[in-house]
Amino acid sequence: MIMEGTNRKKCLIAASVLSADFSKLGEEIRDVEKSGADWIHFDVTDGHFVQNLTMGTLAVEAARKSTKLPLDVHLMIEHPERFITLFADAGADYISVHYETAMHLHRTVSLIREAGAKPGVALGPSTPVSHLKWILEYIDYVLILSVSPGFGGQEVISNALERIKTVDGMIKETGREILIQGDGGINMSTIQNFASAGVNVFTIGSALFDSPDYSQAIKQLRERISA
Numbered sequence: 039m040i041m042e043g044t045n046r047k048k049c050l051i052a053a054s055v056l057s058a059d060f061s062k063l064g065e066e067i068r069d070v071e072k073s074g075a076d077w078i079h080f081d082v083t084d085g086h087f088v089q090n091l092t093m094g095t096l097a098v099e100a101a102r103k104s105t106k107l108p109l110d111v112h113l114m115i116e117h118p119e120r121f122i123t124l125f126a127d128a129g130a131d132y133i134s135v136h137y138e139t140a141m142h143l144h145r146t147v148s149l150i151r152e153a154g155a156k157p158g159v160a161l162g163p164s165t166p167v168s169h170l171k172w173i174l175e176y177i178d179y180v181l182i183l184s185v186s187p188g189f190g191g192q193e194v195i196s197n198a199l200e201r202i203k204t205v206d207g208m209i210k211e212t213g214r215e216i217l218i219q220g221d222g223g224i225n226m227s228t229i230q231n232f233a234s235a236g237v238n239v240f241t242i243g244s245a246l247f248d249s250p251d252y253s254q255a256i257k258q259l260r261e262r263i264s265a
Contacts, residue, residue: 049263050239051256052077052110057243064104073252077110079241095128102129112160112181119146126153134158134181137169147176163195167204174212180205185222194223199235206236233263
Protein backbone atom coordinates (compact mmCIF):
# COMPACT_ATOMS: atom_id res chain seq x y z
CA MET A 39 0.00 0.00 0.00
CA ILE A 40 1.18 3.56 -0.69
CA MET A 41 0.72 5.71 2.38
CA GLU A 42 -0.56 9.26 1.95
CA GLY A 43 2.25 11.69 2.51
CA THR A 44 5.02 9.36 1.36
CA ASN A 45 6.36 8.30 -2.00
CA ARG A 46 7.42 4.84 -0.89
CA LYS A 47 5.35 1.71 -1.30
CA LYS A 48 6.54 -0.72 1.36
CA CYS A 49 4.93 -1.06 4.78
CA LEU A 50 6.96 -3.61 6.70
CA ILE A 51 6.77 -5.00 10.22
CA ALA A 52 10.21 -5.52 11.78
CA ALA A 53 9.92 -7.76 14.84
CA SER A 54 12.39 -6.54 17.46
CA VAL A 55 13.78 -9.59 19.24
CA LEU A 56 15.02 -7.51 22.18
CA SER A 57 11.48 -8.07 23.51
CA ALA A 58 11.43 -11.81 22.72
CA ASP A 59 11.95 -14.69 25.12
CA PHE A 60 15.65 -15.46 24.69
CA SER A 61 15.28 -18.91 26.26
CA LYS A 62 13.50 -19.91 23.03
CA LEU A 63 14.70 -17.32 20.55
CA GLY A 64 14.64 -19.59 17.51
CA GLU A 65 11.06 -20.60 18.25
CA GLU A 66 10.03 -16.97 18.79
CA ILE A 67 11.54 -15.95 15.45
CA ARG A 68 9.84 -18.80 13.60
CA ASP A 69 6.53 -17.91 15.23
CA VAL A 70 6.62 -14.24 14.20
CA GLU A 71 7.67 -15.25 10.69
CA LYS A 72 4.66 -17.55 10.42
CA SER A 73 2.51 -14.77 11.84
CA GLY A 74 3.41 -12.34 9.06
CA ALA A 75 6.45 -10.33 10.19
CA ASP A 76 8.60 -8.99 7.34
CA TRP A 77 11.98 -8.43 9.03
CA ILE A 78 13.71 -9.60 12.21
CA HIS A 79 15.27 -6.65 14.03
CA PHE A 80 18.30 -6.75 16.34
CA ASP A 81 19.36 -3.92 18.63
CA VAL A 82 23.08 -4.27 19.30
CA THR A 83 24.56 -2.14 22.10
CA ASP A 84 28.03 -2.01 23.63
CA GLY A 85 27.63 -0.40 27.04
CA HIS A 86 29.41 2.74 25.79
CA PHE A 87 27.25 4.54 23.23
CA VAL A 88 24.28 3.46 25.34
CA GLN A 89 24.36 2.26 28.93
CA ASN A 90 23.36 -1.36 28.49
CA LEU A 91 24.55 -4.49 26.70
CA THR A 92 22.26 -6.53 24.50
CA MET A 93 23.43 -9.05 21.88
CA GLY A 94 26.05 -9.69 19.24
CA THR A 95 26.92 -11.72 16.18
CA LEU A 96 26.06 -15.08 17.75
CA ALA A 97 22.41 -14.08 18.12
CA VAL A 98 22.28 -13.00 14.48
CA GLU A 99 23.99 -16.20 13.35
CA ALA A 100 21.52 -18.30 15.35
CA ALA A 101 18.58 -16.37 13.89
CA ARG A 102 19.87 -16.92 10.36
CA LYS A 103 19.45 -20.66 10.95
CA SER A 104 15.87 -20.14 12.11
CA THR A 105 14.39 -17.91 9.40
CA LYS A 106 14.61 -16.83 5.80
CA LEU A 107 13.34 -13.36 6.64
CA PRO A 108 15.70 -10.39 6.23
CA LEU A 109 17.76 -9.76 9.35
CA ASP A 110 17.98 -6.09 10.28
CA VAL A 111 20.84 -5.12 12.60
CA HIS A 112 20.84 -1.73 14.34
CA LEU A 113 24.35 -1.05 15.66
CA MET A 114 24.21 1.27 18.65
CA ILE A 115 27.93 0.92 19.21
CA GLU A 116 31.09 2.98 19.05
CA HIS A 117 33.46 2.33 16.13
CA PRO A 118 30.87 0.27 14.20
CA GLU A 119 33.23 -0.14 11.25
CA ARG A 120 35.13 -2.80 13.23
CA PHE A 121 32.12 -5.11 13.28
CA ILE A 122 30.41 -4.63 9.91
CA THR A 123 31.95 -7.66 8.21
CA LEU A 124 31.32 -9.86 11.26
CA PHE A 125 27.60 -9.04 11.29
CA ALA A 126 27.28 -9.40 7.52
CA ASP A 127 29.01 -12.79 7.68
CA ALA A 128 26.64 -13.79 10.51
CA GLY A 129 23.69 -13.23 8.17
CA ALA A 130 22.65 -9.57 8.47
CA ASP A 131 20.82 -8.29 5.39
CA TYR A 132 20.39 -4.71 6.62
CA ILE A 133 22.88 -2.90 8.86
CA SER A 134 22.36 0.60 10.25
CA VAL A 135 25.03 2.63 12.02
CA HIS A 136 24.57 5.80 14.03
CA TYR A 137 25.60 9.12 12.60
CA GLU A 138 26.84 9.95 16.08
CA THR A 139 29.36 7.07 16.24
CA ALA A 140 30.74 6.75 12.69
CA MET A 141 33.66 9.14 12.37
CA HIS A 142 33.98 8.39 8.65
CA LEU A 143 30.35 7.74 7.81
CA HIS A 144 30.67 7.42 4.03
CA ARG A 145 33.47 4.88 4.44
CA THR A 146 31.40 2.88 6.94
CA VAL A 147 28.33 2.93 4.67
CA SER A 148 30.50 1.76 1.77
CA LEU A 149 31.87 -1.06 3.93
CA ILE A 150 28.34 -2.26 4.68
CA ARG A 151 27.51 -2.45 0.98
CA GLU A 152 30.82 -4.13 0.15
CA ALA A 153 30.05 -6.75 2.81
CA GLY A 154 26.83 -7.62 0.99
CA ALA A 155 24.28 -5.88 3.23
CA LYS A 156 22.06 -2.86 2.64
CA PRO A 157 23.32 0.21 4.52
CA GLY A 158 21.27 2.48 6.73
CA VAL A 159 22.00 5.48 8.92
CA ALA A 160 20.37 5.86 12.33
CA LEU A 161 19.77 9.13 14.16
CA GLY A 162 19.31 9.56 17.89
CA PRO A 163 16.50 11.82 19.13
CA SER A 164 18.67 14.91 19.59
CA THR A 165 20.70 14.71 16.35
CA PRO A 166 19.60 17.21 13.68
CA VAL A 167 18.01 15.43 10.72
CA SER A 168 19.78 17.91 8.43
CA HIS A 169 22.93 15.83 8.95
CA LEU A 170 21.42 13.20 6.65
CA LYS A 171 21.35 15.37 3.56
CA TRP A 172 24.75 14.56 2.12
CA ILE A 173 24.60 10.82 2.87
CA LEU A 174 21.11 10.01 1.51
CA GLU A 175 22.33 9.16 -1.99
CA TYR A 176 24.51 6.37 -0.57
CA ILE A 177 22.05 4.53 1.70
CA ASP A 178 18.95 2.35 1.45
CA TYR A 179 17.18 3.39 4.63
CA VAL A 180 17.10 5.83 7.52
CA LEU A 181 16.32 4.71 11.06
CA ILE A 182 14.80 7.41 13.25
CA LEU A 183 14.84 6.71 16.97
CA SER A 184 11.72 8.07 18.62
CA VAL A 185 12.94 7.18 22.13
CA SER A 186 16.29 7.39 23.91
CA PRO A 187 18.51 4.59 22.57
CA GLY A 188 19.07 1.28 24.25
CA PHE A 189 15.96 0.48 26.29
CA GLY A 190 12.54 -0.85 25.31
CA GLY A 191 9.11 0.16 26.55
CA GLN A 192 9.59 3.94 26.43
CA GLU A 193 7.08 6.56 25.37
CA VAL A 194 7.57 8.39 22.10
CA ILE A 195 9.50 11.67 22.36
CA SER A 196 7.18 14.53 21.44
CA ASN A 197 9.04 15.85 18.38
CA ALA A 198 9.72 12.43 16.82
CA LEU A 199 6.91 12.55 14.27
CA GLU A 200 7.90 16.02 13.08
CA ARG A 201 11.46 14.79 12.57
CA ILE A 202 10.17 11.85 10.52
CA LYS A 203 8.08 14.19 8.36
CA THR A 204 11.17 16.30 7.70
CA VAL A 205 13.20 13.25 6.66
CA ASP A 206 10.34 12.11 4.43
CA GLY A 207 10.48 15.45 2.63
CA MET A 208 14.26 15.24 2.25
CA ILE A 209 13.96 11.78 0.71
CA LYS A 210 11.29 12.92 -1.73
CA GLU A 211 13.68 15.58 -2.98
CA THR A 212 16.24 12.89 -3.89
CA GLY A 213 13.76 10.92 -6.01
CA ARG A 214 15.22 7.71 -4.58
CA GLU A 215 13.40 4.79 -2.93
CA ILE A 216 14.81 5.15 0.58
CA LEU A 217 12.97 3.49 3.45
CA ILE A 218 12.22 5.24 6.73
CA GLN A 219 12.35 2.93 9.72
CA GLY A 220 10.67 4.05 12.91
CA ASP A 221 12.09 2.60 16.12
CA GLY A 222 10.76 3.14 19.61
CA GLY A 223 7.30 3.36 21.14
CA ILE A 224 5.42 1.96 18.15
CA ASN A 225 2.31 0.10 19.24
CA MET A 226 -1.40 -0.18 18.49
CA SER A 227 -2.05 3.36 19.67
CA THR A 228 0.83 5.08 17.85
CA ILE A 229 1.47 3.14 14.64
CA GLN A 230 -1.01 5.10 12.51
CA ASN A 231 0.69 8.38 13.45
CA PHE A 232 4.06 6.95 12.44
CA ALA A 233 2.63 5.78 9.11
CA SER A 234 1.11 9.19 8.41
CA ALA A 235 4.45 10.84 9.18
CA GLY A 236 6.20 8.75 6.51
CA VAL A 237 7.45 5.58 8.21
CA ASN A 238 7.23 2.38 6.21
CA VAL A 239 9.36 0.02 8.32
CA PHE A 240 7.77 -0.29 11.75
CA THR A 241 10.00 -1.72 14.48
CA ILE A 242 7.70 -3.54 16.88
CA GLY A 243 8.94 -4.97 20.18
CA SER A 244 6.75 -5.36 23.24
CA ALA A 245 3.56 -4.59 21.29
CA LEU A 246 4.22 -7.83 19.40
CA PHE A 247 6.06 -10.16 21.78
CA ASP A 248 3.87 -9.33 24.79
CA SER A 249 0.82 -10.27 22.75
CA PRO A 250 -0.73 -13.72 23.34
CA ASP A 251 -1.39 -14.08 19.59
CA TYR A 252 1.35 -12.86 17.24
CA SER A 253 -0.75 -13.34 14.12
CA GLN A 254 -3.61 -11.29 15.51
CA ALA A 255 -1.23 -8.58 16.72
CA ILE A 256 0.39 -8.21 13.30
CA LYS A 257 -3.01 -8.24 11.59
CA GLN A 258 -4.24 -5.45 13.86
CA LEU A 259 -1.06 -3.42 13.39
CA ARG A 260 -1.42 -3.61 9.61
CA GLU A 261 -5.06 -2.59 9.85
CA ARG A 262 -4.08 0.49 11.86
CA ILE A 263 -1.38 1.41 9.35
CA SER A 264 -3.97 1.54 6.60
CA ALA A 265 -6.80 3.06 8.68
